[in-house]
Amino acid sequence: MSRNDVLVPVDWVQEHLGDQGLVLVEVDEDASAYDGGHIEGAVKLDWKSDLQDPLRRDYINKSAFESLMSAKGIGNDDTVVLYGGNNNWFAAYAYWYFKIYGHQDVKLMDGGRKKWELDGRPLSKDTVERPGTQYRAGEPDLSIRAFRDEVVSSIGSANLVDVRSPDEFSGKILAPAHLPQEQSQRPGHVPTAINIPWSKAANEDGTFKSDEQLAALYAEQGFDDSKPTIAYCRIGERSSHTWFVLQELLGKQNVKNYDGSWVEYGSLVGVPIEK
Amino acid sequence: MCAAPKQGNTLIDVGTQTVIQGQVWHDGAPVAGAYVRLLDGTDEFTAEVVTSPEGEFRFFAAPGKWKLRSLAQVGKGERLVDAEVGLNETTLVIE
Numbered sequence: 549m550s551r552n553d554v555l556v557p558v559d560w561v562q563e564h565l566g567d568q569g570l571v572l573v574e575v576d577e578d579a580s581a582y583d584g585g586h587i588e589g590a591v592k593l594d595w596k597s598d599l600q601d602p603l604r605r606d607y608i609n610k611s612a613f614e615s616l617m618s619a620k621g622i623g624n625d626d627t628v629v630l631y632g633g634n635n636n637w638f639a640a641y642a643y644w645y646f647k648i649y650g651h652q653d654v655k656l657m658d659g660g661r662k663k664w665e666l667d668g669r670p671l672s673k674d675t676v677e678r679p680g681t682q683y684r685a686g687e688p689d690l691s692i693r694a695f696r697d698e699v700v701s702s703i704g705s706a707n708l709v710d711v712r713s714p715d716e717f718s719g720k721i722l723a724p725a726h727l728p729q730e731q732s733q734r735p736g737h738v739p740t741a742i743n744i745p746w747s748k749a750a751n752e753d754g755t756f757k758s759d760e761q762l763a764a765l766y767a768e769q770g771f772d773d774s775k776p777t778i779a780y781c782r783i784g785e786r787s788s789h790t791w792f793v794l795q796e797l798l799g800k801q802n803v804k805n806y807d808g809s810w811v812e813y814g815s816l817v818g819v820p821i822e823k
Numbered sequence: 824m825c826a827a828p829k830q831g832n833t834l835i836d837v838g839t840q841t842v843i844q845g846q847v848w849h850d851g852a853p854v855a856g857a858y859v860r861l862l863d864g865t866d867e868f869t870a871e872v873v874t875s876p877e878g879e880f881r882f883f884a885a886p887g888k889w890k891l892r893s894l895a896q897v898g899k900g901e902r903l904v905d906a907e908v909g910l911n912e913t914t915l916v917i918e
Contacts, residue, residue, distance in 0.1 A: 581873075633873070634871070635871065662858055665856065665896075666858070666894065666895075666896060668896055713863065713867060713868060713869045713870075714863060714865065714867050715863050715869060715885065720885050721869075721884065721885050723883075724869065724870040725843075725861050725869045725870035725882040725883055725884045726861075726870040726871070726872045726881070726882055726883065727870075727883055728835070728836075728840060728883045729839075729840060729841075729883050729885070745867060745868060747867065747868035748867075752860075752894060753894070
């Protein structure tokens with residue numbers, strides 16, 4: 549696995565629009581972004597209504613993922629290229645999802661929607677319809693997903709990477725600053741976690757920094773290659789971005805995303821918290 | 824939950840929230856679809872939103888010093904803000 553296997557530049561995407569076997573997927577929290585204009589031929593995934601269990605807090609199960617892929621016209625053999633707003637946060641979350649369910653060929657468009665827009669590239673409002681498929685998902689790959697008990701037992705032993713902003717890490721604020729600060733969790737971070745904000749891995753236009761820059765970033769912050777790693781944020785999408793950097797771009801081993809993240813951890817009774 | 828909510832008028836509790844909001848302007852007109860990021864006192868990224876059709880943006884921060892930086896096809900703009908609890912309104916101009 550190398551950068552070219554998992555990341556494609558916007559130029560490549562524009563040159564390959566309409567290719568057989570290539571499916572572009574836009575992943576946003578706010579579906580109106582897609583409806584206001586999307587890359588030609590791209591289908592839409594809503595991180596919440598499509599990718600979350602409608603009842604309990606969890607990702608959708610295997611059969612629901614199969615139904616979703618089949619309805620969107622995504623086949624097992626298709627090359628899936630994901631992109632989205634928020635510097636690809638939710639596209640990276642969906643990427644992690646596709647890997648959980650064993651999709652072979654999935655990539656991120658470097659820079660996401662922001663890079664595409666800032667370049668002034670064309671957007672389309674046409675309705676996109678793809679013929680349905682019979683998608684078959686694999687069993688969930690839990691080697692890339694961490695749960696709360698593992699986080700607690702990893703205190704002091706694993707690389708716990710808190711990818712939120714420094715002010716969230718210190719407990720000054722409880723959510724990214726475009727959201728109202730009214731959550732009920734206790735502010736702070738998991739003891740022994742190192743704060744390496746996701747944003748340090750990205751350029752201002754949303755593209756990822758070079759492999760050399762990324763390797764230096766984590767080394768400087770005390771990341772220990774000999775230890776397993778758990779990345780977390782507030783709800784698991786920014787940590788997907790960092791999971792992508794660590795495992796898919798830098799090829800580090802034993803990296804998990806804790807999608808429960810601070811919304812879960814900061815609400816647990818009796819677990820240790822630092823500020 | 825971590826993405827930008829619709830930018831515009833909604834009910835906000837200005838008794839507890841530290842709201843930083845305003846418009847991005849360029850060449851005498853508001854800029855729609857500009858990316859505006861909020862940086863903390865160490866210049867680290869805290870949040871980013873896209874401006875509304877009227878060029879509006881809004882952040883929920885905390886009291887203290889912040890920097891606003893906008894990125895749009897027409898160029899870049901930057902402004903320092905010293906925020907207090909309540910509504911902090913500002914205009915970000917792209918020269």
